[in-house]
Amino acid sequence: MRVLIVEDDDILRDGLKVGLALAGFTTDAVGTCDAAATALAANGFDAIVLDLMLPDGSGMDILKDLRSGQNDTPVLLLTARDTVRDRVAGLDTGADDYLGKPFDLDEVAARLRALSRRSTGRATAALEWASLRLDPARRSVEQAGRPVQLSRREYSILHTLMAHPGLIFSKTKLEDRLYGWQEEIESNAVEVHIHHLRSKLGPGLIETVRGIGYRLGGAG
Amino acid sequence: MRSLRTRLFAILLVTTGLLWLSATVWIFLSTRAEVERVLDARLMEAARMVNSLIVSPDMLKEEGDADANRLIQSATKIPLLEHPHYDRQLSCQIWSLDGTLIGKSDSAPDTTLAPHATGFSETVINGETWRVFAVENASLGVRVLVGDNLRIRDRLVNDMVKGLLLPALLIIPLLAVLIWLSVGRGLAPLRKLAGDLAAREASDLHAIEDLGTTREISPVLKSLNGLFARVAGAREREQNFIAFAAHELRTPLAGLKTQAQVALASDDGEIREKALGQIVAGVDRTGKLVRQLLDIASVGASESAEPAADCDVGEMLTALRTELVGQAHRVDVAIDAQLFGLRIGMDPNLFRLVARNLLENALNHSPPGATVSCSCKMEVDRLVFAIEDMGPGIPDEEMPHVTERFFRGRFKTAVGSGLGLSIVEQALDRTGAELELRNCQSGGLSARIVLPPSLVR
Structure with missing residues (x-):
């Protein structure tokens, strides 16, 4: 799950980027409205963590631009002003959730998972496919009740596919979900991770749609 | 009545x-x-x-x-x-x-x-x-x-x-009845104005519309609308201040907490070490913020306008340079020889506060290898003491706001709090000197303290 963090304070931005990565998110972080606009134009994100007070404008403007462009990526507002009036203004502008500073890192992660879950139309936290069960909150995967150990990248790919069952993901789209900007993408990485997943979970789980990409297969 | x-x-x-x-x-x-x-x-x-x-x-x-x-x-x-x-x-x-x-x-x-x-x-x-x-x-x-x-x-x-x-x-x-009725009718616009005002909510600070009112009431209306605008402006500034203050006080705390949680959650020694380093930097920054808040309080509380002693500008700057440049600034501070021996009638503590904040700003905004120059010159009968840096300066549209508390502009630094210039202005206000900020033509900011002759010894 790829998350864009827009926060101008260096220490907090760094903390969110590293902390959310530890919680299983792929994170990108920017410090200004301009950089946020550039990032949003270039990539798709599953969620945005947005600070309201930025040096070159308000996070509210980013939110307005986003919503007026029919982009309904879930947005979690982070702000120091958390009076009722501010919260109402934020939510009415199109934010999906709201957290006042200082916040708990685990709560940010939990809310982001909840936002992503709701945006894909599911009510329960865990994802299930055949005998497979993926719990985003604990980052755990079970097959027929038996825990399966996955690496971070493998988990990310499986999470992406299970969040959108039936959808076909191209290799570049999966790479987008796996890597932040600063990270170097190894060639064939996606193929390698898919190979590992198949060997751990059974060959039929991930289907290759030739020339297009990958999707969940019928057999668990 | x-x-x-x-x-x-x-x-x-x-x-x-x-x-x-x-x-x-x-x-x-x-x-x-x-x-x-x-x-x-x-x-x-x-x-x-x-x-x-x-x-x-x-x-x-x-x-x-x-x-x-x-x-x-x-x-x-x-x-x-x-x-x-x-x-x-x-x-x-x-x-x-x-x-x-x-x-x-x-x-x-x-x-x-x-x-x-x-x-x-x-x-x-x-x-x-x-x-x-x-x-x-x-x-x-x-x-x-x-x-x-x-x-x-x-x-x-x-x-x-x-x-x-x-x-x-x-x-x-x-005749009496006619006069009574006519006076009532003549005063109708006033009564309408009073009614409009009475029907207003306290938070409604929109201007009253001047829809063909009489010439006598128009000035009253204009003054009232002027007042509304000023009150609305004051309220907006207050709101901005609260927003800025909340942001500047809570964001560092959020940063500290997040980094601490990263350090707790990670098994990776490298990540943990980096997070702890960030916590140290964050505490430093928060410490500076606390110091500046206390400075504001002390400048506001200091009562005597008469300085206990004069201060020597050159010596003060030299001491500050030793203190500040040691802190990882790869920037040189050039102090004009004229400043040594220049004595001004300002409380040394206040002047130290002013010079420290201006010098810190100059250092924080200077690119590595740049020089911050301190100089003075006479302009007519006023002495101007200037600190010039080679940084980005202040965008024109931000100039009116830079002395507002907690205001941080487009070119803000990681260590700033938005309080420095506010402290400088407040301190200078107490002594009778003035702060002038100008962008240099060559780029960079020139922060000028204009001293009236009465303060020059």
């Missing part, structure tokens, strides 16, 4: 009443004079007519009293008004020159109406005042006296004046 309406009503009523009263007095006097002139003329006419009808004294003697009386009756029956009140108003007597009464009208008294020979006179007979005109006919040896009873004449005059004044008196209450 006095009502404007009552006040206007009273003023209008009194002035109108006075005008009305003087007009009435004038009408009364002129009417009376005119009526008296007319009545006098009638008196004279009647006397002359009676006189002309007497052909000879013999006529009176031969034909006797009856004839004379008939003559008099006909002469005095000239009707003035067809009204019972004024019947028998004129009285006539004919006297021989030797003092016998030859004839008289019914209403005339038996005693002589006037002692004199010719012309007008007034006499009192039996308590009644008479206005009499006398004509002496020397050739016939008779004197004709025609008189008006003044009581009757006054009644006539009074009746006439009453007839004129009654409608005027009836007009007074009508």
Whole structure:
């Protein structure tokens, strides 16, 4: 799950980027409205963590631009002003959730998972496919009740596919979900991770749609 | 509280009443004079007519009293008004020159109406005042006296004046009602304004629309709208201040907490070490913020405007350079030789605060390898002490806001708090010096402290 963090304070931005990565998110972080606009134009994100007070404008403007462009990526507002009036203004502008500073890192992660879950139309936290069960909150995967150990990248790919069952993901789209900007993408990485997943979970789980990409297969 | 309406009503009523009263007095006097002139003329006419009808004294003697009386009756029956009140108003007597009464009208008294020979006179007979005109006919040896009873004449005059004044008196209450209503109508725009204002909510600071109000109320409206704008501005600044303050105080705490949680959650030694490093930097920054908040409080609390001691600008700057440049700034600070020995009459603690904040700003915004220069020069009779850096300067649109507390502009640094320039301005305010910020043409900011001659030793 790829998350864009827009926060101008260096220490907090760094903390969110590293902390959310530890919680299983792929994170990108920017410090200004301009950089946020550039990032949003270039990539798709599953969620945005947005600070309201930025040096070159308000996070509210980013939110307005986003919503007026029919982009309904879930947005979690982070702000120091958390009076009722501010919260109402934020939510009415199109934010999906709201957290006042200082916040708990685990709560940010939990809310982001909840936002992503709701945006894909599911009510329960865990994802299930055949005998497979993926719990985003604990980052755990079970097959027929038996825990399966996955690496971070493998988990990310499986999470992406299970969040959108039936959808076909191209290799570049999966790479987008796996890597932040600063990270170097190894060639064939996606193929390698898919190979590992198949060997751990059974060959039929991930289907290759030739020339297009990958999707969940019928057999668990 | 006095009502404007009552006040206007009273003023209008009194002035109108006075005008009305003087007009009435004038009408009364002129009417009376005119009526008296007319009545006098009638008196004279009647006397002359009676006189002309007497052909000879013999006529009176031969034909006797009856004839004379008939003559008099006909002469005095000239009707003035067809009204019972004024019947028998004129009285006539004919006297021989030797003092016998030859004839008289019914209403005339038996005693002589006037002692004199010719012309007008007034006499009192039996308590009644008479206005009499006398004509002496020397050739016939008779004197004709025609008189008006003044009581009757006054009644006539009074009746006439009453007839004129009654409608005027009836007009007074009508006038009062009209004035009251007109004043009310004239004041309607004021009442509407008051109603509009009363109906407002305390938070409604929109300008009142000036929809064709009167010229007198427009200035009031303009001043009110001006006031609304100022209050709205003040409220917005307050809101901004709270927002900035909340952001600047809570964001570092959020950063510290997040980094601490990262350090707790990670098994990776490298990540943990980095997070702890960030915590140290965050505490430093928060420490600086706390120091500046305390500075603001101490500048606000310091009472004496008179400095305990002068301070030497050069020495102070040198001490600050040693303290600040050691902290990882790869920036040089050049202090003009003129500044050594320059003594100014400013509390050393305040000046230290000012210089420290300006120098910190200059250092934080300078690119590595740059030089911050401190200099001074005389401009007319003022001494200008300037700290110039080679940083990005301040965008024009941010200039008016940079001394606001917690304001941080586009080129803010990681370690800033938005309080420095606010502290500088507040401290200089206490001493009588001024802060001027200018972008240098070569780029960079020139922060100038303008000292009045009284502060230069």
